[in-house]
Amino acid sequence: MYVKARVRIWTIADFIENPVEPLQSLVEQIGPRRPNRLIETPRMVDLTGFGAFLQRLRNEGMQPRLMGEFPVGDHPHRTDPRQDHIRLTT
Amino acid sequence: MGLWEQYRLRLRRKRLLIRALRKALALKPVANRTGQIRRRDVLLFATLRNERIRLPYFLQYYRDLGIGHFLFVDNGSDDGSRDYLAAQPDVSVWTTTASYKRARFGMDWINWLLRRYGRGHWTLTVDLDEFLVYPFYDTRPIRALTDWLDSCEARSFPAMLLDMYPKGPVDAVPYQEGQNPFEIARWFDSGNYTITKNDDLQNLWIQGGPRARLMFADAPRNAPALNKIPLVKWRRGYVYASSTHMLLPRGLNRVYDAQGGEKISGCLLHAKFLSTMTSKVQEELVRREHYIGSREYIAYSEALETGPDMWCKHSVDYRNWRQLEDLGLMSKGNWA
Amino acid sequence: MTAGFVMMCHTELGRAAQVARFWAKAGAPVVVHVDGKVGQPAFDAFAHGLSDLDNVSFSRRFNCEWGTWSLVAAAQAGAQQMLDRHPQVGHVFLASGACLPLRPLAELTAYLAARPQTDFIESVTAADVDWTAGGLHDERFTLHFPFSWRRQRWLFDRYVRLQRRLNYRRPVPAGLEPHLGSQWWCLTRRTLTAILQDPDRARQERYFRGVWIPDESYFQTLVRRHSRSIESRSLTLSKFDVYGKPHVFYDDHLDLLRQSDCFVARKVWPRANLLYRRFLDQKIPAAAGADPDPVRVDRLFAAATERRTKGRAGLYMQSRFPRRDHENGKTPAPYAVFHGFAEVIEEFEPWATKHLAARVHGHLFAPERVEFAGGAVLQPGCLSDSAALRDYNPQAFLTNLLWNARGETQAFQFGPRDTQACNWFMATDPNAQIAVITGAWAVPLFRSNRDFADLRREGLDCKRSNWRIWAFCARCMSRRGCGSGRSPISSKTR
Numbered sequence: 039m040y041v042k043a044r045v046r047i048w049t050i051a052d053f054i055e056n057p058v059e060p061l062q063s064l065v066e067q068i069g070p071r072r073p074n075r076l077i078e079t080p081r082m083v084d085l086t087g088f089g090a091f092l093q094r095l096r097n098e099g100m101q102p103r104l105m106g107e108f109p110v111g112d113h114p115h116r117t118d119p120r121q122d123h124i125r126l127t128t
Numbered sequence: 129m130g131l132w133e134q135y136r137l138r139l140r141r142k143r144l145l146i147r148a149l150r151k152a153l154a155l156k157p158v159a160n161r162t163g164q165i166r167r168r169d170v171l172l173f174a175t176l177r178n179e180r181i182r183l184p185y186f187l188q189y190y191r192d193l194g195i196g197h198f199l200f201v202d203n204g205s206d207d208g209s210r211d212y213l214a215a216q217p218d219v220s221v222w223t224t225t226a227s228y229k230r231a232r233f234g235m236d237w238i239n240w241l242l243r244r245y246g247r248g249h250w251t252l253t254v255d256l257d258e259f260l261v262y263p264f265y266d267t268r269p270i271r272a273l274t275d276w277l278d279s280c281e282a283r284s285f286p287a288m289l290l291d292m293y294p295k296g297p298v299d300a301v302p303y304q305e306g307q308n309p310f311e312i313a314r315w316f317d318s319g320n321y322t323i324t325k326n327d328d329l330q331n332l333w334i335q336g337g338p339r340a341r342l343m344f345a346d347a348p349r350n351a352p353a354l355n356k357i358p359l360v361k362w363r364r365g366y367v368y369a370s371s372t373h374m375l376l377p378r379g380l381n382r383v384y385d386a387q388g389g390e391k392i393s394g395c396l397l398h399a400k401f402l403s404t405m406t407s408k409v410q411e412e413l414v415r416r417e418h419y420i421g422s423r424e425y426i427a428y429s430e431a432l433e434t435g436p437d438m439w440c441k442h443s444v445d446y447r448n449w450r451q452l453e454d455l456g457l458m459s460k461g462n463w464a
Numbered sequence: 465m466t467a468g469f470v471m472m473c474h475t476e477l478g479r480a481a482q483v484a485r486f487w488a489k490a491g492a493p494v495v496v497h498v499d500g501k502v503g504q505p506a507f508d509a510f511a512h513g514l515s516d517l518d519n520v521s522f523s524r525r526f527n528c529e530w531g532t533w534s535l536v537a538a539a540q541a542g543a544q545q546m547l548d549r550h551p552q553v554g555h556v557f558l559a560s561g562a563c564l565p566l567r568p569l570a571e572l573t574a575y576l577a578a579r580p581q582t583d584f585i586e587s588v589t590a591a592d593v594d595w596t597a598g599g600l601h602d603e604r605f606t607l608h609f610p611f612s613w614r615r616q617r618w619l620f621d622r623y624v625r626l627q628r629r630l631n632y633r634r635p636v637p638a639g640l641e642p643h644l645g646s647q648w649w650c651l652t653r654r655t656l657t658a659i660l661q662d663p664d665r666a667r668q669e670r671y672f673r674g675v676w677i678p679d680e681s682y683f684q685t686l687v688r689r690h691s692r693s694i695e696s697r698s699l700t701l702s703k704f705d706v707y708g709k710p711h712v713f714y715d716d717h718l719d720l721l722r723q724s725d726c727f728v729a730r731k732v733w734p735r736a737n738l739l740y741r742r743f744l745d746q747k748i749p750a751a752a753g754a755d756p757d758p759v760r761v762d763r764l765f766a767a768a769t770e771r772r773t774k775g776r777a778g779l780y781m782q783s784r785f786p787r788r789d790h791e792n793g794k795t796p797a798p799y800a801v802f803h804g805f806a807e808v809i810e811e812f813e814p815w816a817t818k819h820l821a822a823r824v825h826g827h828l829f830a831p832e833r834v835e836f837a838g839g840a841v842l843q844p845g846c847l848s849d850s851a852a853l854r855d856y857n858p859q860a861f862l863t864n865l866l867w868n869a870r871g872e873t874q875a876f877q878f879g880p881r882d883t884q885a886c887n888w889f890m891a892t893d894p895n896a897q898i899a900v901i902t903g904a905w906a907v908p909l910f911r912s913n914r915d916f917a918d919l920r921r922e923g924l925d926c927k928r929s930n931w932r933i934w935a936f937c938a939r940c941m942s943r944r945g946c947g948s949g950r951s952p953i954s955s956k957t958r
Contacts, residue, residue, distance in 0.1 A: 043896035050903035069821040104902035267716035319845020319868035322857035348856035388792025390775040393783035462772030
């Protein structure tokens with residue numbers, strides 16, 4: 039038996055860097071509630087300091103995996119402010 | 129199936145048969161009209177105790193479906209059930225005051241009657257509060273179903289128990305003799321049933337419905353089984369292993385398709401949750417003659433005291449068999 | 465010219481007598497073949513009941529067994545007797561005791577009179593047939609069948625298998641091209657005479673005695689030799705299910721049958737009193753001249769076959785309980801699983817509810833309780849939010865939810881804290897649309913602003929979360945082109 043589900047996976051780092059594209063694909067696949075409307079991008083959680091937090095976890099001997107490439111320094115990834123809407127291609 | 133497995137099941141079946149013969153010694157005939165049974169009659173078998181108020185509608189319902197003869201075991205009724213039944217022209221009655229529990233909840237007696245009178249017939253084994261609904265039952269008599277099952281070389285027909293309940297407390301509307309109980313208990317749960325396969329006897333084990341939802345939410349494993357195989361073309365050597373949930377030989381329990389298709393099935397509408405229940409629960413709690421220390425009845429009595437409403441806003445109002453078919457509770461299979 | 469009926473009867477002689485009387489009284493001669501296995505008293509009573517009709521006669525009785533030559537022999541004898549005794553007969557109609565005429569005889573006679581040279585017989589090249597039971601099409605003509613399929617199934621199957629393995633093929637006589645079709649036909653006197661008087665008849669019979677179910681191939685094949693004009697369809701409305709068993713008509717099919725405009729239907733349940741009463745009542749008006757059009761009947765039986773063989777996708781019930789991975793549809797409709805979105809996006813659920821055409825639930829598999837959309841306690845189908853009930857059979861919980869919500873897409877959050885029992889089920893379900901943000905589980909921990917000593921105590925949780933996400937993703941990605949041992953998250957998106 040093979041995997042048949044439609045699966046998409048992003049690391050948190052990748053997602054935070056560019057959330058519009060993944061969300062757009064979700065909306066397109068499930069279908070928008072009201073077609074032909076602009077959909078505002080939801081607000082991301084403020085992850086300022088998350089990289090440092092992960093590093094502290096590691097320092098404590100834990101090993102958070104599958105985070106993607108999160109810089110340890112405080113350089114929060116933010117949504118590009120110009121891209122605050124999801125435009126459906128279909 | 130290995131040889132040892134075959135032997136074990138055969139032994140179990142034989143033991144049940146012998147047990148039935150032994151327990152049947154306690155049965156005394158009250159009215160034996162089995163001489164009237166015609167070769168192709170569909171026969172109904174039931175055990176009862178103090179169900180006088182239910183009898184008129186029960187008999188009418190199954191006569192309308194085309195049952196040829198009724199065979200009852202009366203377990204010490206003192207409300208006139210026995211005399212009422214004995215006076216019916218198409219009924220045979222046996223009576224006993226022996227323990228219901230020690231006769232495996234009446235199944236030993238029924239197994240004996242089935243063995244003695246059921247052979248070669250389609251036999252329907254139900255309780256007094258169970259009403260069989262099968263595809264097209266409103267337009268085709270039960271003989272149409274059994275003829276069709278014969279042509280398919282099917283030996284058994286499943287009908288899941290569907291608990292029906294009223295809106296409001298169960299005893300709010302008193303049940304009148306002769307009344308269709310589903311005028312009062314017209315609601316049911318449509319989609320909260322769980323199925324596991326019993327590898328030993330190949331039957332499906334179905335649980336859920338309002339009893340699981342309300343009385344067994346903390347211990348779902350203990351919720352009552354709802355799978356039933358009440359209609360069987362009886363042959364010598366067949367035996368009900370546990371209530372009408374499963375049979376031996378176990379091939380009779382293969383009433384489902386395992387490749388994705390649907391076989392034919394029906395429902396047993398369960399008219400338990402009526403005003404008659406309050407007194408029944410009290411009586412049964414004293415007698416302690418039910419399954420596993422009457423666990424179910426203890427739960428009922430607790431629930432009754434708090435005056436439960438089994439109804440909820442997602443309860444479905446019963447209309448007809450096509451509705452049950454649409455909901456996926458039963459199936460026409462390839463009967464059209 | 466008129467039509468003559470050859471009736472093959474073996475049970476329910478009372479109904480057969482009613483039908484024979486219907487045709488005979490309307491002026492059509494009837495030759496009745498009664499199975500040799502019917503006892504003499506029953507036969508005598510039957511014959512006596514029809515003795516007032518001088519155009520009803522009885523043909524030589526054969527012991528008939530399904531699938532064997534005996535049925536053809538009986539039909540031949542009946543047809544010969546019809547041709548010999550009733551010279552006014554232009555078409556001979558082969559019917560059975562379970563047939564019911566749906567239209568008055570006069571309409572059939574008129575229909576046939578307008579097509580005096582046409583033979584109505586379904587006759588399909590064996591290679592083109594896909595409806596035969598048991599998977600034997602052209603092999604019916606090329607193998608030997610000495611064992612009874614009904615009584616000696618085991619030997620029958622073994623012998624067929626053996627011949628296949630040995631690559632054995634029985635030669636088909638020259639000049640015959642095997643054809644198959646319904647055994648209920650209506651042939652012209654000319655064609656039928658030619659078939660029965662074929663100079664090669666003895667050799668043909670010898671061959672067809674060895675063919676399996678020759679009543680579906682003897683006339684169907686020979687008609688191709690002798691007919692001038694074949695209309696390859698049966699005038700008898702007769703449908704078979706996937707198991708080769710005829711569908712049966714009941715009282716509730718009355719309107720369906722009436723609207724089909726077919727001349728004769730088979731097979732009718734003997735106790736369908738309403739059908740017999742209505743259709744054998746000569747007074748009913750009919751759509752004069754209409755062509756038979758059984759399309760609605762076809763649709764009904766096709767739907768029944770579909771239900772039996774494929775079932776309803778995503779349904780698990782008492783008579784449909786597919787083995788794992790043989791479900792014909794694990795779930796009824798597409799649904800979405802969001803893994804990690806609620807952790808990374810503020811107010812994700814309200815956002816998704818607002819913008820997605822779906823019912824968006826919280827964590828359906830949360831350990832405390834089922835987080836139905838809007839905090840509901842119950843869902844359609846009376847599905848409960850009790851975690852104990854759900855965890856008793858998580859897969860049934862999920863399939864119930866989806867089945868009950870047919871018509872509305874369902875979506876829910878999922879995470880490492882949740883019951884993981886359905887992972888494999890979802891990963892192998894084409895209806896599942898799974899979106900995962902890995903690592904998101906650490907965000908609540910990060911936002912809780914708790915003391916690090918506390919966090920260390922939750923170190924175990926961290927390990928478990930890591931593992932669960934890893935396992936979930938690995939499941940989801942397995943055998944999808946990711947090499948073994950490689951991280952399932954090796955590229956940005958999949």
